[in-house]
Amino acid sequence: xxxxxxxxxxxxxxxxxxxxxxxxxxxxxxxxxxxxxxxxxxxxxxxxxxxxxxxxxxxxxxxxxxxxxxxxxxxxxxxxxxxxxxxxxxxxxxxxxxxxxxxxxxxxxxxxxxxxxxxxxxxxxxxxxxxxxxxxxxxxxxxxxxxxxxxxxxxxxxxxxxxxxxxxxxxxxxxxxxxxxxxxxxxxxxxxxxxxxxxxxxxxxxxxxxxxxxxxxxxxxxxxxxxxxxxxxxxxxxxxxxxxxxxxxxxxxxxxxxxxxxxxxxxxxxxxxxxxxxxxxxxxxxxxxxxxxxxxxxxxxxxxxxxxxxxxxxxxxxxxxxxxxxxxxxxxxxxxxxxxxxxxxxxxxxxxxxxxxxxxxxxxxxxxxxxxxxxxxxxxxxxxxxxxxxxxxxxxxxxxxxxxxxxxxxxxxxxxxxxxxxxxxxxxxxxxxxxxxxxxxxxxxxxxxxxxxxxxxxxxxxxxxxxxxxxxxxxxxxxxxxxxxxxxxxxxxxxxxxxxxxxxxxxxxxxxxxxxxxxxxxxxxxxxxxxxxxxxxxxxxxxxxxxxxxxxxx
Ligand SMILES: Nc1ncnc2c1ncn2[C@@H]1O[C@H](COP(=O)(O)OP(=O)(O)OP(=O)(O)O)[C@@H](O)[C@H]1O
Numbered sequence: 125x126x127x128x129x130x131x132x133x134x135x136x137x138x139x140x141x142x143x144x145x146x147x148x149x150x151x152x153x154x155x156x157x158x159x160x161x162x163x164x165x166x167x168x169x170x171x172x173x174x175x176x177x178x179x180x181x182x183x184x185x186x187x188x189x190x191x192x193x194x195x196x197x198x199x200x201x202x203x204x205x206x207x208x209x210x211x212x213x214x215x216x217x218x219x220x221x222x223x224x225x226x227x228x229x230x231x232x233x234x235x236x237x238x239x240x241x242x243x244x245x246x247x248x249x250x251x252x253x254x255x256x257x258x259x260x261x262x263x264x265x266x267x268x269x270x271x272x273x274x275x276x277x278x279x280x281x282x283x284x285x286x287x288x289x290x291x292x293x294x295x296x297x298x299x300x301x302x303x304x305x306x307x308x309x310x311x312x313x314x315x316x317x318x319x320x321x322x323x324x325x326x327x328x329x330x331x332x333x334x335x336x337x338x339x340x341x342x343x344x345x346x347x348x349x350x351x352x353x354x355x356x357x358x359x360x361x362x363x364x365x366x367x368x369x370x371x372x373x374x375x376x377x378x379x380x381x382x383x384x385x386x387x388x389x390x391x392x393x394x395x396x397x398x399x400x401x402x403x404x405x406x407x408x409x410x411x412x413x414x415x416x417x418x419x420x421x422x423x424x425x426x427x428x429x430x431x432x433x434x435x436x437x438x439x440x441x442x443x444x445x446x447x448x449x450x451x452x453x454x455x456x457x458x459x460x461x462x463x464x465x466x467x468x469x470x471x472x473x474x475x476x477x478x479x480x481x482x483x484x485x486x487x488x489x490x491x492x493x494x495x496x497x498x499x500x501x502x503x504x505x506x507x508x509x510x511x512x513x514x515x516x517x518x519x520x521x522x523x524x525x526x527x528x529x530x531x532x533x534x535x536x537x538x539x540x541x542x543x544x545x546x547x548x549x550x551x552x553x554x555x556x557x558x559x560x561x562x563x564x565x566x567x568x569x570x571x572x573x574x575x576x577x578x579x580x581x582x583x584x585x586x587x588x589x590x591x592x593x594x595x596x597x598x599x600x601x602x603x604x605x606x607x608x609x610x611x612x613x614x615x616x617x618x619x620x621x622x623x624x625x626x627x628x629x630x631x632x633x634x635x636x637x638x639x640x641x642x643x644x645x646x647x648x649x650x651x652x653x654x655x656x657x658x659x660x661x662x663x664x665x666x667x668x669x670x671x672x673x674x675x676x677x678x
Pocket of ligand 1: 237471472473474478496497498499500501502503504505544
């Protein structure tokens with residue numbers, strides 16, 4: 125979805141609106157600043173014409189003192205508006221970031237499976253460049269537009285013909301700025317994209333550092349990262365060249381324009397059409413005629429990336445439909461039955477059906493063992509039950525209600541899952557176990573016992589305060605799995621327990637412990653167990669083999 129500037133501005137305005145009175149105060153300060161800034165050239169004219177040329181010391185002193193006061197006032201107004209806009213800038217940015225942070229975790233699973241985490245992070249960081257919307261450069265551009273109008277008015281009142289002549293130069297600046305802006309936008313876009321890709325590659329390599337070393341593919345990885353880094357550097361060079369070219373061209377034009385003023389203004393003084401004072405005032409106002417265009421150029425250097433970043437942020441983060449809860453969905457308090465009727469599903473980016481015409485029925489007390497070779501769709505069935513995808517054929521019912529009508533948050537709250545890919549926070553063992561619900565000491569000790577963690581935790585010098593490292597890097601595969609099991613047991617009020625290859629890394633003793641827990645303590649729950657071994661055959665009352673049409677046991 126291509127967004128126009130209007131769409132982008134209205135998006136920014138949504139945030140401005142929240143502090144509209146401060147923005148209005150800021151604009152009043154800017155207008156006051158403009159009026160004060162218009163005084164010095166006119167006062168200079170009076171200093172020359174009525175003081176110096178008329179050889180009147182008192183008048184000279186009077187205007188010099190007024191000039192001092194004007195500059196003082198200008199400084200105070202400048203300082204106040206810049207403080208105010210710094211405050212507004214940072215708070216507006218903070219609001220945007222908060223919204224983005226909230227949005228990101230509400231995006232569908234597809235967003236996280238199709239984009240590298242480093243790439244997502246880099247794109248989120250692009251928000252920082254939005255700060256330039258309210259930076260001093262932008263303020264200067266706004267002030268210069270006000271000043272342009274004021275200066276034009278005063279110049280016309282002093283000498284109409286000379287003003288028209290000087291105005292002729294403005295379109296030249298406009299054209300150069302426009303061409304320059306276009307190429308800058310193009311290079312900014314590609315440099316942001318290449319930068320995000322570079323971050324993605326780098327983060328992937330850092331996360332997979334151990335595996336890369338094991339496979340001995342360090343050089344290959346370095347080559348790929350360097351290639352991404354080179355592409356990023358190339359676009360940055362192009363952007364830099366375009367920026368220097370544009371800036372230099374504009375500087376040259378403004379120098380030539382002042383020579384032009386020297387010539388036409390000087391000729392007017394020689395022909396006695398204007399006084400020296402008027403010439404001096406013209407020299408002061410002259411720069412204000414081109415200032416909006418020149419300032420726009422400088423502002424563009426910072427604001428253009430901000431516009432591009434905003435478009436990219438909106439295109440990227442908002443192209444996925446959020447998993448938003450409208451409040452109309454049914455809130456679940458318990459799950460008594462889950463059913464899948466004739467369900468067929470393929471992933472949004474996949475061509476083939478992962479599961480076809482699949483049926484499942486589980487009431488409280490049912491323990492289902494899901495079997496089937498790798499890639500046969502076992503974990504996909506769990507994802508569908510959790511409402512991660514809606515684009516399936518057939519029906520998924522919870523307590524007889526279409527699962528699409530049920531609040532996903534309330535549904536997921538009633539599931540305890542030990543997934544195949546376990547994610548641990550980089551914090552202590554205890555914090556990882558109590559990630560969803562707080563437990564009292566007695567409950568917590570029971571959880572440690574049931575998950576087979578107690579002995580291990582007690583053997584550690586820091587006990588359950590031991591940090592697990594990034595994604596459990598400091599623990600063994602089995603220990604990670606035990607923490608995930610403890611986490612699932614610790615979650616209060618669950619009605620459905622899912623064990624997706626939950627015991628693959630466990631020793632036989634712990635496996636038996638978990639088996640006993642499932643057998644003895646989950647009899648009034650629904651259990652879905654995915655396992656390749658025959659370990660759980662005897663404690664399940666239903667076995668579904670995804671390679672076979674019929675269910676093996678009922
Ligand atoms: N996010 C995804 N996007 C596209 N295809 C996917 C996605 N996740 C899984 N698949 C594909 O769907 C199929 C089923 O995957 P799934 O993880 O459900 O299998 P599984 O039966 O649990 O396998 P395993 O026994 O190896 O754990 C696989 O072919 C896999 O490549």
